[in-house]
Amino acid sequence: MAELTINSRVVVPESVIAREVGGETVILDLDSGTYFGLNPTATDMWRAIAAGGSLGDALAIVEREYEVDPAVLRDDLLRLTEQMLRRRLISLA
Amino acid sequence: MSLILDEHREYLSDTARMAAYTAAIAEVVRADDVVLDLGAGTGILGLLACRAGARRVYAVDAGSMIEVAREVCRANGYDDRVTFVKKLSLDAELPERVDVIVADQIGRFGFDAGILQYFADARRRFLKPGGRLVPNRIRMWVAPVEAAALRDQVEFWVSQPAGFDFAPVRRYAANTGYPCRYAADQLLSAPELGTALDLAVATDASFDFAVSCRVLRSGTVHGIGGWFDADLSDRVQMSNSPLSRQAINRRTVFFPVDHPIAVESGDIVDVRMCVAPTDTLVTWKVAVRGKAAFIHSTWTGMLLSREKLAKTQPDFVPRLTRRGIARGSVLDLCDGRTPLASIEEEMLHRYPDLFQSRQQAAVFVTEVVSAYGE
Numbered sequence: 001m002a003e004l005t006i007n008s009r010v011v012v013p014e015s016v017i018a019r020e021v022g023g024e025t026v027i028l029d030l031d032s033g034t035y036f037g038l039n040p041t042a043t044d045m046w047r048a049i050a051a052g053g054s055l056g057d058a059l060a061i062v063e064r065e066y067e068v069d070p071a072v073l074r075d076d077l078l079r080l081t082e083q084m085l086r087r088r089l090i091s092l093a
Numbered sequence: 094m095s096l097i098l099d100e101h102r103e104y105l106s107d108t109a110r111m112a113a114y115t116a117a118i119a120e121v122v123r124a125d126d127v128v129l130d131l132g133a134g135t136g137i138l139g140l141l142a143c144r145a146g147a148r149r150v151y152a153v154d155a156g157s158m159i160e161v162a163r164e165v166c167r168a169n170g171y172d173d174r175v176t177f178v179k180k181l182s183l184d185a186e187l188p189e190r191v192d193v194i195v196a197d198q199i200g201r202f203g204f205d206a207g208i209l210q211y212f213a214d215a216r217r218r219f220l221k222p223g224g225r226l227v228p229n230r231i232r233m234w235v236a237p238v239e240a241a242a243l244r245d246q247v248e249f250w251v252s253q254p255a256g257f258d259f260a261p262v263r264r265y266a267a268n269t270g271y272p273c274r275y276a277a278d279q280l281l282s283a284p285e286l287g288t289a290l291d292l293a294v295a296t297d298a299s300f301d302f303a304v305s306c307r308v309l310r311s312g313t314v315h316g317i318g319g320w321f322d323a324d325l326s327d328r329v330q331m332s333n334s335p336l337s338r339q340a341i342n343r344r345t346v347f348f349p350v351d352h353p354i355a356v357e358s359g360d361i362v363d364v365r366m367c368v369a370p371t372d373t374l375v376t377w378k379v380a381v382r383g384k385a386a387f388i389h390s391t392w393t394g395m396l397l398s399r400e401k402l403a404k405t406q407p408d409f410v411p412r413l414t415r416r417g418i419a420r421g422s423v424l425d426l427c428d429g430r431t432p433l434a435s436i437e438e439e440m441l442h443r444y445p446d447l448f449q450s451r452q453q454a455a456v457f458v459t460e461v462v463s464a465y466g467e
Contacts, residue, residue: 015299015367017376017390022399028392030299030367030376037406 004082006056006074009093010049016089018046027089036089041066045080049090055081097158101135103342104197110331110341114138114197114227117325119145121225122193129153129219131182131196131211136162136175138195138227143171150174151191155181182211191219195227201272201333202346202375203231203290203321209370210297226292228323233287234334236280237306237362237379238318243273243347267351268394270375272344275318275335281356282306284336287319287366303365314354317364317377320345348377350387360384419444423461433462 012018015030025038025046038046044065048058059077063070084090104110118138122128124146130139133152139162142150152162152175159179166175178185194215200206212226220226250262285304322332333343356362360381367376376390403409413421422443426436441454448454 014365014378015301017392019393019397021397021402024399024402026397026402028369028374030301030369030374033299033369033371035405037402 004055004078004085004092006059006078007054008081009052009054010081010085010090011052011093012050012090013088018050029087029089031088036087041076042080045077046084049077049081049084097156098161101158101161105135105137107342109339110197110343111137113325113329113331113339113341114195115141117227117329117331118142118195120326120328121145121227122147122195124148126192127151127189128193128195129182129187129191129215131194131215132198132207133162133177134158136166136177138197139175140166140169140171142193142195143169143174147174147193149176149189151176151178151187153178153180153182153185155179155184183214187219190221191224192221193225193227194220199228199231199321199323201321201344202270202319203233203323204368204370205346205373207370208292209290209295212292213296216293228325228331229292230324231290231292232322233290233302233319234284234321235287235304235306235317235319235364235366236282236284237308237314237356237364237381238275238279238316238347239281239312240273240275240279240315240318240347241313241353243271244315244349244353246271247349265394265396267349268389268391269349270319270391271347271349273318273347274344275347277335280318280335281308281310281312281314282362283309284320284334285364287364297370299367299369301365301367303363306362306364308356308358308360308362311355311357314350314356314362314379314381316347316349317379318345318347319366348375348389350379350385350389352385354381354385356381356384415444415447419447419457420461423458424465427462427466433458436462 016027018025018027023040025043027036045062048061055077059074062073062077066073118141122142122145125148127149128142128147130150130152133139133154135158136152139150139152159177163177166172196208198206198208198211247263247266250259250266285306287302287304320333322330322334325331331341333340333345363380365378374391378388380386423436426439437451437455437458440458441448441451
């Protein structure tokens with residue numbers, strides 16, 4: 001797998017479908033038949049990640065929504081991205 | 094009249110379906126065969142197997158129709174040959190392996206009544222090597238359809254019923270498959286074969302297919318139509334296709350697209366479908382080349398509540414409700430020694446806040462015991 005950086009772009013595979021319920025997101029991976037839940041913060045990150053830009057673009061979106069140390073936000077975003085890559089809910093473009 | 098009974102009356106009065114199963118079972122079942130009638134309902138397929146010479150039929154069904162099936166079987170003099178098992182086939186055990194499995198768990202689109210899951214399990218646990226399946230192959234067909242009236246069911250939700258805004262519901266409605274019937278002239282292209290499921294090897298794993306449909310006349314794409322045909326035997330097919338003259342009396346499915354698209358002869362409609370059989374989930378991606386593209390999924394249309402979702406979080410710490418505790422008590426009292434009447438009496442005594450009468454306790458106990466007792 002290519003190294004994950006803030007310049008990486010990710011895509012959501014065709015087999016992955018997300019929907020929001022009460023501010024949380026539930027993601028279904030049709031290939032594995034498994035479901036994943038995201039809390040409201042992770043939901044905002046997912047929305048930004050899945051928007052199609054680079055992770056840097058996603059970070060900029062999330063930074064506008066959260067008054068948190070940008071370095072912390074960056075780490076959180078990269079960690080979530082890594083987790084989702086590992087579970088094949090996204091792939092590197 | 095029982096609605097379930099009425100449903101079975103429709104199955105039995107469907108002459109095309111009955112003719113197909115009668116011919117197929119006569120062709121496939123041989124003298125002295127052992128047959129599994131999976132999801133037996135009235136037991137009709139098992140009766141046909143008896144008539145074809147089966148030595149033994151195991152009629153498996155989890156519903157209360159099984160009692161009706163027993164009576165029908167007796168009325169026809171086959172009660173010495175048919176063994177009834179009131180269980181879901183996934184939970185059933187049989188004392189021997191079978192030569193043939195017969196079922197009609199095909200649904201409207203070929204997979205949606207559970208046949209993939211049931212057959213994968215029954216094949217592995219019940220079927221002899223080289224055993225036969227009825228049906229043995231199912232094909233799923235799709236075509237873009239012109240169906241304004243069906244699409245109106247989606248748009249209803251933005252019509253402000255009683256003067257209120259129900260627009261949030263439209264997203265659910267647009268991501269739902271609708272049972273329906275088409276006239277042949279509602280199809281905008283020739284049907285395209287999505288996939289063929291070989292039931293000798295098919296599993297309940299997710300699958301997908303992609304087809305391109307060439308539009309044959311100008312019109313409006315309102316959605317995608319889906320139906321099936323099934324090989325019941327080498328010679329017998331059964332289908333609910335709107336183009337089949339021998340179609341059985343079973344509705345097809347309409348998968349709407351977000352908004353109508355005008356098309357001309359020669360336009361190409363690309364359809365990609367992903368299916369998760371165990372959850373009966375369908376995702377349909379539709380692109381009218383050069384004009385529009387849509388993604389829909391019954392996953393998006395599924396009714397989920399935040400309360401239910403909260404209970405699926407890994408950090409959720411569940412506690413039993415009062416009725417949950419009571420249910421646990423019933424299970425504990427099913428110790429292999431205590432008769433039902435005593436369990437009911439004990440429950441009434443222990444849970445006066447839940448049960449005001451012996452009758453109420455009995456209903457509760459019966460519900461638990463019928464699900465988990467034997």
